[in-house]
Each structure stands twice: as C-alpha cells, then as structure tokens.
Amino acid sequence: MHRAFKYIRHILSARNTFGFRIHSPFVFHFTKFVIYEKNPFYIFPEIEALRKELKKDGRTICITDFGMGKGGERKVNNIARKSLKQPKYGQLFYRIVNYSGSKDILELGTSLGITTCYLGSASKDIRCTTLEGCPETIKVAQENFNKLQLNNNINIIQGDINKNLETALNKVEKLDFIFIDANHRSDAVLDYFEKCLSKAHDKTIVLIDDIYWSDDMEYAWNSIKSHEKVSSTIDLFQVGIAFLDPVLQKKNYKMRF
Secondary structure: OHHHHHHHHHHHHOEOOOOOOOOOHHHHHHHHHHHOOOOOOOOHHHHHHHHHHHHOOOOEEEEOOOOOOOOEEEEHHHHHHHOOOOHHHHHHHHHHHHHHOOOEEEEEOOOOOHHHHHHHOOOOOOEEEEEEOOHHHHHHHHHHHHHOOOOOOEEEEEOOHHHHHHHHHHOOOOOOEEEEOOOOOHHHHHHHHHHHHHHOOOOOEEEEEOOOOOHHHHHHHHHHHOOOOOOOEEEOOOEEEEEOOOOOOOOEEEEOO
16 A cells, blocks of 8 residues: 555656656656657567566466575466566566666566566567576576577676675676666665776666665655756656766656656
C-alpha cells in the first residue's frame, strides 16, 4: 500500500506530455526521441522471444543473493515472471544506449540476462560488463547471450559485487552508461555510484533501478539527485536517470512512462 501511494503521488505530479514545461533543449529532445519513442528496433522481438522461453522454463535453480540475503531455490519461470524488468524498460535502455552512442557499459545485477541483452545489442562495438553474484542465474543468462550471439559484446563477472566492482572498474578506461540494479540498500547504491564516478565523464548516463522500492531506496535516489556531479535527472518511478553533463541545468523532472 505504501508503494502504491507513492505511485499515485508520482502520477499526479509527473508530466504526461514530453513537451510540457521542459525548457532544456537536450532534455526535450531526449524525452521525445528516447523516452517516448515507439520505434520497434529489429532486436526487440528476438529478446522478447527469449523472455517467453524463460517464462516456460521449469528448471529449479539455487539462488545466491549477496545483496538482500534472500537465497534458496526458485524456478526460472518464477524469476522471469516476477523479477525481470518489463519489456518497455529494457527497450528504453536500448534506445538510450543507441541514442547516446554508448560503447562502454556497466551493469550491476545481471539476473537472467534479458536487460543485459538489450544493453549489449545496440551496436557491435559495445563492451558491456555485467556483474552478478549468483552462479546459477549466470548460467541461464549465458545461454541467452549465446542464442543472440552476444558473447563478444558482453563480459560477465561472477561473485559479490561489493568485492568485484573495483576490479571491474580497473579493467575499463571509461564508462558511457551505468545501470545499477543490485543491492537495494541506500548505502550500497551510493557506494556503487561513487565508485563508478571514477570512470564516468560528462556525457555518462547513470540509471538507478527501483528508486521507490523502499524509503531507503528513495533516500538513495534523492542523494544522487542532489550530488554535485549530477545535473539533470528524470524520474520514471521504476527507474531514475541521472545526467552528469555540467552544461545542463540542475533540475529534476518527473515523467509518466
């Protein structure tokens, strides 16, 4: 009920048209041609076909969760139905990567790899590093990467993200796109964000997942919005988008999606 109340509050306060009171030319253009763009790129049906397969996959796997500490056995189809991002978000991420020309991508939290497929397929030149703690979900994700022939674009690092993040960052020169979808605690999210900034640049785009998951996650999102390195942000309720370009006005936008 608490989260439902937050969603209703978001809908009532969010802009419902892409041109309403957006004075920044960049944010206006980004909103029109990325957030509200409906063009079905060629790879979308292939990735969604994989999602359908996962929803029918009756295998039971053992979950290792370093973040929330909720392990145990789960069926793949249960994870696919309840835990994966909706298609519209994966497709949004693809459009952001495609629009921004991002090449060096970091994802924290691979799960079954559907979102990773969207991130890694926008260009043959993409170098997507994805970190995941659970070895069993990695096996399923790897199967999906194999089916879409994305192995040259995606590199998986398995293990505790808290221990592996710095190692992963040391292997890249820069990051153009960062997606944080791992430990849903504010201290962890803010720690990941700060560490990733060491490889970010003015045009880097950072996405934070589940920003209203809890009051603690909302605190993390508010802290990121007010961070000195962050200029404009876009709040889509499920996901927060942060821009680091100092040319942009310090402003926070809420939008329906």
